[in-house]
Amino acid sequence: MPWGIGEVGDRAEALDRVVRRARERVPLYRDLHAGIDSTELADLPTCTKADLRPYGFFPLSTAGPAEAHRVCATSGTTGPRLFVGYSRADWEERTAARLAHRAAYAGFGEGDVLLNTHGYGLWVGGPALDLLAHASGAGLLPAGPGGVERILDWLAELPITGMSATPSFMRFLVDRALAAGVDPASWPLRVGFIGGECASAALRRSVIEAFGGDFRWQELYGSTESGGPILGWSSATTPEGGVLLLDTEEFVVELLHPDRDEPVEPGELGEITITTPFRELSPLIRYRTRDLTVALPDRTEEGYPAVEALRGRVDDALKVRGALVYPTVIEELVVARLAPGAEFRIVVDRAPGELDELTVVVEHEGNEAELDELRAALAEALVMRVEVEPVPLRSLERFAGKAKRVVDRRPRD
Amino acid sequence: MPWGIGEVGDRAEALDRVVRRARERVPLYRDLHAGIDSTELADLPTCTKADLRPYGFFPLSTAGPAEAHRVCATSGTTGPRLFVGYSRADWEERTAARLAHRAAYAGFGEGDVLLNTHGYGLWVGGPALDLLAHASGAGLLPAGPGGVERILDWLAELPITGMSATPSFMRFLVDRALAAGVDPASWPLRVGFIGGECASAALRRSVIEAFGGDFRWQELYGSTESGGPILGWSSATTPEGGVLLLDTEEFVVELLHPDRDEPVEPGELGEITITTPFRELSPLIRYRTRDLTVALPDRTEEGYPAVEALRGRVDDALKVRGALVYPTVIEELVVARLAPGAEFRIVVDRAPGELDELTVVVEHEGNEAELDELRAALAEALVMRVEVEPVPLRSLERFAGKAKRVVDRRPRD
Incomplete structure (x- = not known):
């Protein structure tokens, strides 16, 4: 701990550069880091969404919205509504590369078709999963949320092999199909990119079983602040998704005590805290996600640090x-x-x-x-x-x- | 007439290629063109959305949805719901280039910020206007429709210089602002990319006046079938948008008698009929748009053929x-x-x-x-x-x- 420092050759320099740039251009970090010259992570304060409140519409940004290839916003249900801008490189290169990695990890790509039921507009889910389809070479049917009957028709009649949804919507679809006497295992669907809320192992298991056991529940974890659902993803070695791998190629990740800037031990409940060495427009520096989990002691065979499935949020x-x-x-x-x-x-x-x-x-x-x-x-x-x-x-x-x-x-x- | 043939060197060969490919790969055209060997436009039958009904979910496509970089669909309010797929080149290169041209035409680009209030999901409006922002180098706030109060706040508080909307929504916003004692002329907004329905000159004039007269009403005309709002755009020489230029760089355009495959004379009401020499995934060959207008006799100074603002639809x-x-x-x-x-x-x-x-x-x-x-x-x-x-x-x-x-x-x- 922290995970992700020194794992890539230029990581420490990138971090140094991003911290200095943030102090110069983002009033939030200028104030938070006042009197601190070090760019060592342990010397820097953490921050949460609540700290951003006094800093206007774009509290994390090094530039205004004219520099934003895309702006997304949180729903505002747990605190102030937060706008996050991404530069073209942030979105089209970095987020796209991480989503391409996840698609490949789930065996999803050319010849596949993604039905995207996440929301569009300022919500990050819809555009991010569109990007996953584009980055993987799959076809894209951007349906958006709602329209359950239409979606059931399409799943039965079109060669849709992947679908993105919240766990609740996935369960809801399976329930509606079963109630209508339709067997979800008869659909060509074989991968679900699932995210947007926590799901219990039992819910995951019940959906996988409804698809006849071969359905891949590929959970994707992340948020507007993290640049989309690219922070963590469920390990293929635990088909029901009980273990989440963390993307230490893109982020520096710490698991901190919910009340103190101290790392927790493996087995203890900690808050996922992230830093973005490579982010251009909205750098995060020791940003507390509010998401709670428990660290697993060993690296997985994939080489990424692993945590248990999310236990909920500090705010929840x-x-x-x-x-x-x-x-x-x-x-x-x-x-x-x-x-x-x-x-x-x-x-x-x-x-x-x-x-x-x-x-x-x-x-x-x-x-x-x-x-x-x-x-x-x-x-x-x-x-x-x-x-x-x-x-x-x-x-x-x-x-x-x-x-x-x-x-x-x-x-x- | 037809406009757009022979205007670019390789146009005739491109048309020949696309017609032959459509006959090979698209059952609709195989059937429609049965017994016809010529690829001369005048020898080919026209078709409308109603002709597509027997040909499944993707009646225009040379390949399945796995080849579709993106699928869009019509709302299904005037006839069967129609899915149209675009290849990566169709969307990211051709549609993007035409939208970049429109943005430049309206003086919109780097340093600007677009608030996109068109709908997302399978509707072409939202993703197309996102693409306009990306292709022009402007920043993008993808708001989607609805949330009038939030949009009024953003227009007042953020450096939003362009906005995409339907004419009705534009008028609705202006009304709501005036009712709240807010002067729309005080906003930084100076370009509206307007489309999705016909607007009367009086409605356009009332919106422009509310903005103090300098507001650019840049109408964009097109549809799901045309690959987005890239078929026509209002001329800058008629600020209130009474004249529409037709994109004969991308399309071959004919103005045909609503009941017969015959061109109408300047001054007569005709149906806009389009052919896509360069389209990969969903080629249109003499596709009747159902949109009615009247041809103006002379080319505009921009060099494009011009028609009067749309008079409505054959179906309306x-x-x-x-x-x-x-x-x-x-x-x-x-x-x-x-x-x-x-x-x-x-x-x-x-x-x-x-x-x-x-x-x-x-x-x-x-x-x-x-x-x-x-x-x-x-x-x-x-x-x-x-x-x-x-x-x-x-x-x-x-x-x-x-x-x-x-x-x-x-x-x-």
């Missing part, structure tokens, strides 16, 4: 009776015990003068012993009492876009 | 008491006589056993003499009686997307 953590609870930890335990495609909700509530109550509402038609087993597993993992409340199958609403499974009913302080 | 023509009525003809007369931004509707109805009745509902607060003048102008242009019914200003619904001003209430036969 629920504080229940003073303890941090990560929804993904609950999801992992719940979904493993449910029928394929069954939904659930995590409800936190507090009666006046009482302690927080954590309830998991699950679509469940098994027996009481199974529910007791789930209660015990949750209590052990979270070290607190968790209520489990069964409801009939298909009684909870489904998500076509990003899932929202946490319902916090506690009175605001 | 209303048959009223047996005569063809083009809504744009009505719009032209109506909008010239209304307050800026006032709305109107064209209503056709028929009582049982009676003749068709044509009524124009207008937002109008002037005097009865003005309405009589409008009645007389409409009756003269259409050679039939037209009812004019005034309603209060702002009482009709506004359009954020494509306008739908024709209301046909006649019972279906």
Whole structure:
């Protein structure tokens, strides 16, 4: 740690150059690095999206939007809306090269056709997956989100071999196909480029099984700030995607304690923090992604450092009776015990003068012993009492876009 | 006529090559050209979108979607949904070059920033205007449609010098700004790349005036089939866009009688019909666009053939008491006589056993003499009686997307 320094010959010089340029041209870094001359990573402060708020529309940029080959923006759901510009080289060369690598890694390229269901406009997902198709030599059908019935028709009738989607949308499509008596295994689709939110191993498993077991769930991890879904990708050696490889050819990656600028040990929960030695327009320097994971001790056979599948975000953590609870930890335990495609909700509530109550509402038609087993597993993992409340199958609403499974009913302080 | 043959040295050979290739690889042309060996344009049949219906998802393509750098699709509102694939050269070289030409024509390029409000996904507008920004060296903010309040904020606060939009959305934005007490002339915006539907001269004039008169209304005309909005563009010598230049560097263009494969004379209403000598993946051979216009007799000083602003579409023509009525003809007369931004509707109805009745509902607060003048102008242009019914200003619904001003209430036969 940090991963990615010194692995490529010119990495240290590139980092030195990008830090000096950022201090000169980006008011954010000029202020953050005031009084610091060193460009050694350990001497530099970290920053988060919240630090960018006072710096206008393009807080990370070395130049204005006229220099931006493309601007993307975060949704603004977790903090201020953030515009990130990429130079032509940032996007058409660097992001494209990393996406070409991912496509090749998934065995996807010439002769293939990608159906892209990610969103376009200022959202990075749509244009990035278009770029993956272009960089890999595959054909591109840029569908965008929505239109489930049309997409089911196209998957059945066109030679679509790859599809990009959120995990929720992937699951939603499979559910709709099965409900209509259509077997997803009969489609030519064999690779899913999946991203945009966390997915439990059980959800991944249920989709792969619906495709007859040969479907490649190729998770891509990243964000607007990282220049698209190029920061990490699921290892082919763990077909259900439990292990994420980190792209230390493009980024310097650190796993830091969520509250302190200190590296965590393998096995400990840490926040993925990235630096971009090669970025022209929007350099990131020790930028905390808010994404939490656990480092695995050894490099994978591919040579990249590996972490466990994301555990959630610093911002998503629920504080229940003073303890941090990560929804993904609950999801992992719940979904493993449910029928394929069954939904659930995590409800936190507090009666006046009482302690927080954590309830998991699950679509469940098994027996009481199974529910007791789930209660015990949750209590052990979270070290607190968790209520489990069964409801009939298909009684909870489904998500076509990003899932929202946490319902916090506690009175605001 | 036809325009565009023999204007470039290798044009005739390119046309010969593309016709032979289309006959070999595209079942549509194999069938249409059965028994024809000539590749002379006059010897070949024309075709329309309706002819493509029996030929599957990609009726125009010489290869499957795996060869498509990008697929676009028509909305399917006027006939079957049509998929059109472009090879990398079709899109990144040819369409890009034509869009770069349009940007340069409008004085738009490096140092500029384009806000693109056209739709993405399978719709050609969004990706084509992204390409215009890239090909011109301008910065790109790919906003997509919707979010009027955000767009008003960005236009006021960011150095956005160009914007792509439909005429309706352009008018809608100006209305919303004026209603909020904001002067559009205070924005840095100075070029609008406008397309996607017909616009009356009065609508164009009202938008240009709202910007203080210096705003460049750069209309771009084209469609999914033509490979984006590259078929025609408004002449700079007619600032309000009444004259459209046709791109005879990229297309062979004919103006044909709407019912017969015969050229019309200057001054007559004709259907724009195009052939693509250089297209790789989806060649068009005497493809009737359904768009109607009138040829102007002389070349413009730019050297391109010119036509009047579009008069509407063959499919849009209303048959009223047996005569063809083009809504744009009505719009032209109506909008010239209304307050800026006032709305109107064209209503056709028929009582049982009676003749068709044509009524124009207008937002109008002037005097009865003005309405009589409008009645007389409409009756003269259409050679039939037209009812004019005034309603209060702002009482009709506004359009954020494509306008739908024709209301046909006649019972279906």
